[in-house]
Amino acid sequence: MHNFITQYLGTGFLGGLLSAVLPLLFILPYALVTIWLELKISAHMQDRVGPMRTGKWHGWAQPIADVTKLIQKEDIIPAAADKALYLLAPALVFTGAYAAYAAIPFSPAYIGADINLGIFYIVAVSAIVVLGILMAGWSSNNKWSLLGAMRTAAQLVSYEIPSSLAILAVVMVAGSFNLNDICAAQSGWFWNWFVFGKFPFLFITFIIYFIASLAETNRAPFDIPEAESELVAGYHTEYSGMRFAFFYLAEYGNMFVVAGVAAALFFGGWNSPFGVYLSGPVWGAFWMISKAMVLVFVQIWLRWTLPRFRVDQLMYLSWKILTPFALVNIFAVGLWVVLR
Amino acid sequence: MNWYDILFYAFALITVVSAAGVVLSRNIVYAAFSLLFTFFGVAALYVLLSADFLAITQILLYVGGVLVLIVFGVMLTNRANKVEVKHGGLTLAPAVLVAGVIAGTLIGVLTTTKWPAASFEPYEETARPLGALLMTQFVLPFELASVLLLVALVGAVIIARREKARRV
Numbered sequence: 001m002h003n004f005i006t007q008y009l010g011t012g013f014l015g016g017l018l019s020a021v022l023p024l025l026f027i028l029p030y031a032l033v034t035i036w037l038e039l040k041i042s043a044h045m046q047d048r049v050g051p052m053r054t055g056k057w058h059g060w061a062q063p064i065a066d067v068t069k070l071i072q073k074e075d076i077i078p079a080a081a082d083k084a085l086y087l088l089a090p091a092l093v094f095t096g097a098y099a100a101y102a103a104i105p106f107s108p109a110y111i112g113a114d115i116n117l118g119i120f121y122i123v124a125v126s127a128i129v130v131l132g133i134l135m136a137g138w139s140s141n142n143k144w145s146l147l148g149a150m151r152t153a154a155q156l157v158s159y160e161i162p163s164s165l166a167i168l169a170v171v172m173v174a175g176s177f178n179l180n181d182i183c184a185a186q187s188g189w190f191w192n193w194f195v196f197g198k199f200p201f202l203f204i205t206f207i208i209y210f211i212a213s214l215a216e217t218n219r220a221p222f223d224i225p226e227a228e229s230e231l232v233a234g235y236h237t238e239y240s241g242m243r244f245a246f247f248y249l250a251e252y253g254n255m256f257v258v259a260g261v262a263a264a265l266f267f268g269g270w271n272s273p274f275g276v277y278l279s280g281p282v283w284g285a286f287w288m289i290s291k292a293m294v295l296v297f298v299q300i301w302l303r304w305t306l307p308r309f310r311v312d313q314l315m316y317l318s319w320k321i322l323t324p325f326a327l328v329n330i331f332a333v334g335l336w337v338v339l340r
Numbered sequence: 341m342n343w344y345d346i347l348f349y350a351f352a353l354i355t356v357v358s359a360a361g362v363v364l365s366r367n368i369v370y371a372a373f374s375l376l377f378t379f380f381g382v383a384a385l386y387v388l389l390s391a392d393f394l395a396i397t398q399i400l401l402y403v404g405g406v407l408v409l410i411v412f413g414v415m416l417t418n419r420a421n422k423v424e425v426k427h428g429g430l431t432l433a434p435a436v437l438v439a440g441v442i443a444g445t446l447i448g449v450l451t452t453t454k455w456p457a458a459s460f461e462p463y464e465e466t467a468r469p470l471g472a473l474l475m476t477q478f479v480l481p482f483e484l485a486s487v488l489l490l491v492a493l494v495g496a497v498i499i500a501r502r503e504k505a506r507r508v
């Protein structure tokens with residue numbers, strides 16, 4: 001089922017390469033569309049119209065113009081920066097964001113690597129992003145960058161715990177770490193989705209996962225790593241041009257990863273909401289990307305609605321609210337699964 | 341030579357070169373970041389040995405936990421990049437002795453062990469049998485380890501709290 005590409009090109013070098021490159025061909029147009037959406041949505045939420053001129057129709061070409069500008073910009077390396085690590089950090093951050101795409105089931109016929117431990121792998125590789133951000137913050141030799149990097153590490157390490165506990169609750173219900181199997185376990189009409197399963201425990205799980213995943217993407221209300229009013233731009237203060245664009249691309253890539261994981265875990269992934277109607281490999285990709293894009297929209301919506309947390313509020317939310325709730329929840333779901 | 345062999349040598353090279361970077365680097369931050377590539381190379385070698393659960397756990401615990409804490413600690417140290425990692429000559433003799441004994445033992449084991457060459461087999465699921473074993477045959481060591489970790493956690497909190505109270 002999953003070996004759509006390997007069926008035609010084999011498991012050799014060519015098939016592997018194409019499987020690995022395909023998500024990249026998705027990320028680039030997806031990032032352009034989402035940047036435009038973010039510009040327009042934020043504008044309308046603030047009673048503005050946003051970009052209207054570039055490309056005539058509602059400024060649709062604005063992100064293309066922005067990227068063109070970023071490519072042309074000078075690549076500035078601060079004299080006091082640690083050059084080797086400074087150059088490596090954006091690549092590492094993007095690697096961490098991109099590595100997660102390997103295990104996201106885009107459609108019943110395409111998943112980069114159909115491994116048994118897909119969701120466990122996605123949780124693990126997000127650690128690379130943390131290290132990349134720490135590397136960027138330290139090598140910039142700038143106090144704002146360093147403070148931003150420290151905050152990022154503290155935040156990501158704290159929120160990994162409730163998000164992992166939430167994921168484990170779903171894994172217990174589905175009996176598999178493989179995201180393709182988890183999607184397959186939710187087939188049928190939309191009331192089979194896990195967000196409605198074991199009511200209300202998996203719904204609470206979804207809320208916990210979604211809040212924690214917002215923190216993992218470093219976006220408002222969890223954007224203290226790059227809080228503009230305190231830290232200029234946090235860990236990427238010194239970056240310019242394409243290296244800055246890489247951080248930007250990694251952030252949007254991460255947004256889709258957490259939204260895609262949430263869609264696969266709780267909203268049936270590539271399953272059609274209407275049972276067998278409108279299902280199949282291509283419709284599967286349509287449903288998966290649509291569900292993830294709705295969640296990306298919610299992320300944008302929350303970013304432009306809620307104010308930023310303070311550092312202590314951030315830690316309070318993770319350790320004193322989300323983690324205890326997630327623990328009680330996992331116990332309840334486990335009991336339900338055992339007593340079934 | 342197929343693709344798996346090439347991948348094996350590539351990952352082995354990454355592991356060895358970055359491990360050398362950890363040991364030989366004078367800059368403690370470089371050493372910490374070199375460790376990242378060492379852990380990754382080792383995880384990739386686990387994957388080539390069909391130990392997928394072990395490989396991902398390696399990344400989750402060593403990269404996501406241990407290494408982040410190491411880098412965090414190194415960065416909190418003021419002027420960490422100016423710290424001279426090298427020691428004086430006084431410790432040279434015992435270091436050479438210990439390293440020589442360990443190297444001799446390892447080379448001895450390496451040459452005397454019969455290496456069984458297993459044929460390449462497709463992946464089998466490792467997470468489910470591991471979990472079942474941990475909950476049945478090895479439940480006592482598993483629970484003991486978790487109690488030990490809990491004790492360490494509570495101990496760390498108590499130590500941190502006491503220091504704060506004294507300062508006030």
